[in-house]
Amino acid sequence: MSHWNPRFEEMPAAELDRLQYRLAKTLVYRLYAFSPFYHARMREAGVHPDDVRSLEDVRKLPFMYKADLRDNYPDRLFTVPHEELVRYHVSSGTTGKPTVVGYTQKDIELWTESLARALTSIGLSRGDVIQVSYGYGLFTGGLGLHYGAERIGATVLPTSVGNTERQIELMQDLGATAISCTPSYLLHIGEVAEKMGINLGRDTSLRTGILGAEPWSEEMRRHIQEWLGIRAYDIYGTSELSGPMFTECAEQHGIHIWRDLALIEVIDPETGESLQPGERGELVITMLQKEALPICRYRIGDLSSILADDCACGRAHPRIERITGRVDDMLIIRGINVFPSQIEHVLLGLPEVGEHFQIVVDRQGTLDDMLVRVEVRKEAFSDKIADLMAIQKRVADRLKSVLNVAVRVELVEPGSLPRFEGKSKRVIDRRVL
Amino acid sequence: MAANEFIIRQISVFSENRPGRLAAIAHALEEERVNIFAFSIAEASGFGVVRALVDQPDRAHARLTQDGFNVAFTDVIAVRMRDEPGGLYEVARLLGEAGINIEYSYAYSGPAGAVLILRVDRPEEAIAKIRGAGKELISSAAFT
Numbered sequence: 001m002s003h004w005n006p007r008f009e010e011m012p013a014a015e016l017d018r019l020q021y022r023l024a025k026t027l028v029y030r031l032y033a034f035s036p037f038y039h040a041r042m043r044e045a046g047v048h049p050d051d052v053r054s055l056e057d058v059r060k061l062p063f064m065y066k067a068d069l070r071d072n073y074p075d076r077l078f079t080v081p082h083e084e085l086v087r088y089h090v091s092s093g094t095t096g097k098p099t100v101v102g103y104t105q106k107d108i109e110l111w112t113e114s115l116a117r118a119l120t121s122i123g124l125s126r127g128d129v130i131q132v133s134y135g136y137g138l139f140t141g142g143l144g145l146h147y148g149a150e151r152i153g154a155t156v157l158p159t160s161v162g163n164t165e166r167q168i169e170l171m172q173d174l175g176a177t178a179i180s181c182t183p184s185y186l187l188h189i190g191e192v193a194e195k196m197g198i199n200l201g202r203d204t205s206l207r208t209g210i211l212g213a214e215p216w217s218e219e220m221r222r223h224i225q226e227w228l229g230i231r232a233y234d235i236y237g238t239s240e241l242s243g244p245m246f247t248e249c250a251e252q253h254g255i256h257i258w259r260d261l262a263l264i265e266v267i268d269p270e271t272g273e274s275l276q277p278g279e280r281g282e283l284v285i286t287m288l289q290k291e292a293l294p295i296c297r298y299r300i301g302d303l304s305s306i307l308a309d310d311c312a313c314g315r316a317h318p319r320i321e322r323i324t325g326r327v328d329d330m331l332i333i334r335g336i337n338v339f340p341s342q343i344e345h346v347l348l349g350l351p352e353v354g355e356h357f358q359i360v361v362d363r364q365g366t367l368d369d370m371l372v373r374v375e376v377r378k379e380a381f382s383d384k385i386a387d388l389m390a391i392q393k394r395v396a397d398r399l400k401s402v403l404n405v406a407v408r409v410e411l412v413e414p415g416s417l418p419r420f421e422g423k424s425k426r427v428i429d430r431r432v433l
Numbered sequence: 434m435a436a437n438e439f440i441i442r443q444i445s446v447f448s449e450n451r452p453g454r455l456a457a458i459a460h461a462l463e464e465e466r467v468n469i470f471a472f473s474i475a476e477a478s479g480f481g482v483v484r485a486l487v488d489q490p491d492r493a494h495a496r497l498t499q500d501g502f503n504v505a506f507t508d509v510i511a512v513r514m515r516d517e518p519g520g521l522y523e524v525a526r527l528l529g530e531a532g533i534n535i536e537y538s539y540a541y542s543g544p545a546g547a548v549l550i551l552r553v554d555r556p557e558e559a560i561a562k563i564r565g566a567g568k569e570l571i572s573s574a575a576f577t
Binding site: 376378381382383384385388389392410411412413414415416 | 443445447448449475476477478479480482484501502503504505507536537552
């Protein structure tokens with residue numbers, strides 16, 4: 001079975017347009033009536049629900065920002081009575097107060113439905129054993145995947161994060177066929193397995209990775225697929241949307257966003273103007289059926305684009321390209337925008353160095369100084385200083401040509417850079433501004 | 434091949450240039466009861482290469498690799514020099530006149546005499562020249 005819910009997944013584009021418009025219209029009326037916050041914001045923007053007369057008119061609606069969720073901590077944006085809530089998730093507040101997300105029964109149901117469609121679209125079904133190595137608890141990853149996987153009848157192995165050797169033993173003993181975790185944690189699992197003398201491709205039943213919660217790249221996908229002998233799929237979502245919700249289909253070419261659940265736009269993060277398919281910018285998401293914490297034109301801070309071509313799988317649900325960075329992860333080095341994902345991209349193209357890296361930004365006098373620390377691979381190690389300095393120079397030259405800013409490169413011992421089991425924290429910014 | 438007995442396997446270790454790295458290498462070798470005959474550190478910005486002639490190169494290689502170090506074997510040769518002014522000049526001139534490039538070298542001088550350890554671009558030819566000039570090369574067996 002390739003479609004979990006053929007009625008929606010096979011719906012033609014014109015019908016989806018009508019459905020999406022009806023859902024958006026309903027959402028706006030509901031927000032205007034039940035969300036004092038969004039009501040006020042619409043009044044400020046001079047927009048009334050009656051002004052939304054087509055799908056395009058959604059663009060007239062005001063944005064919601066991450067700061068709105070923090071400022072209304074913990075529950076002032078909820079639009080249902082508390083007894084309607086069946087769960088809370090709380091996202092870690094890396095930049096201030098945490099964000100609390102409440103869920104009604106229907107919110108959980110649609111989140112699960114979205115993942116059931118997604119997991120089915122990559123070929124998972126009853127009979128698969130899905131190891132959920134996302135954290136369980138306040139973080140949405142673990143429980144989200146757990147419910148989605150159970151819904152399609154797969155067997156869940158809820159290992160959560162950590163205790164990696166045990167994860168590998170269980171993966172072998174219980175025949176896990178798929179794993180869901182961050183790409184950096186899967187790389188860590190691969191390294192630990194190798195030390196244990198286990199090759200994941202050869203010695204386990206693993207053949208699918210559902211990877212996300214941090215930016216990664218096509219090169220990293222190729223590396224994971226070749227090294228671990230699995231197929232790796234991108235998954236996308238954040239707690240504000242409910243959690244991880246959307247994945248690529250078997251085509252591995254863009255993440256399908258179910259149009260009956262979400263309306264996706266891409267805007268220029270500077271001007272707020274709408275961008276065309278194929279143009280990269282900030283994602284703006286409207287959750288069309290979410291009840292407890294409505295999300296309307298939410299500026300999520302992730303950078304991506306809507307793919308312009310149709311998917312070979314035939315679904316008329318739009319796809320976004322993999323997330324290429326965060327608007328707020330962006331480092332400004334001597335006035336130039338630098339994204340950590342660009343650095344990863346360069347390093348994956350250089351066989352002499354590993355894919356782990358650390359960025360240290362400092363200020364020398366009035367000038368920003370950026371240092372990138374990379375591990376020399378065993379195969380590339382030469383006893384000659386000149387060879388090592390040539391590697392250092394090659395990395396620095398490639399980084400400079402891609403980033404348009406000069407970077408210092410430091411070679412470090414293999415295995416010495418921190419590995420992350422959650423979201424990667426690869427940037428140390430020591431600038432005192 | 435007769436020349437091969439004079440080619441010595443040197444251990445080379447990549448090391449970050451920060452406190453404690455040499456101690457970590459030396460401690461590992463101590464635990465493996467590996468003795469070091471000669472040793473040098475080459476340094477560049479932020480990193481260095483520790484090179485050593487040891488009595489049990491395979492054991493040293495295995496242990497340091499297990500400890501996560503980048504380790505390689507490199508072929509070097511060791512020439513006995515006169516331990517008096519002009520001793521180094523004799524050897525260096527010999528190689529220079531033969532057009533053999535010295536990539537790096539280090540030396541030790543003790544009661545048993547002075548020894549120059551050389552990494553050259555053409556080791557077989559260097560061995561022939563040095564032996565042809567009547568200089569003594571130390572065989573790899575002497576280190577084990």
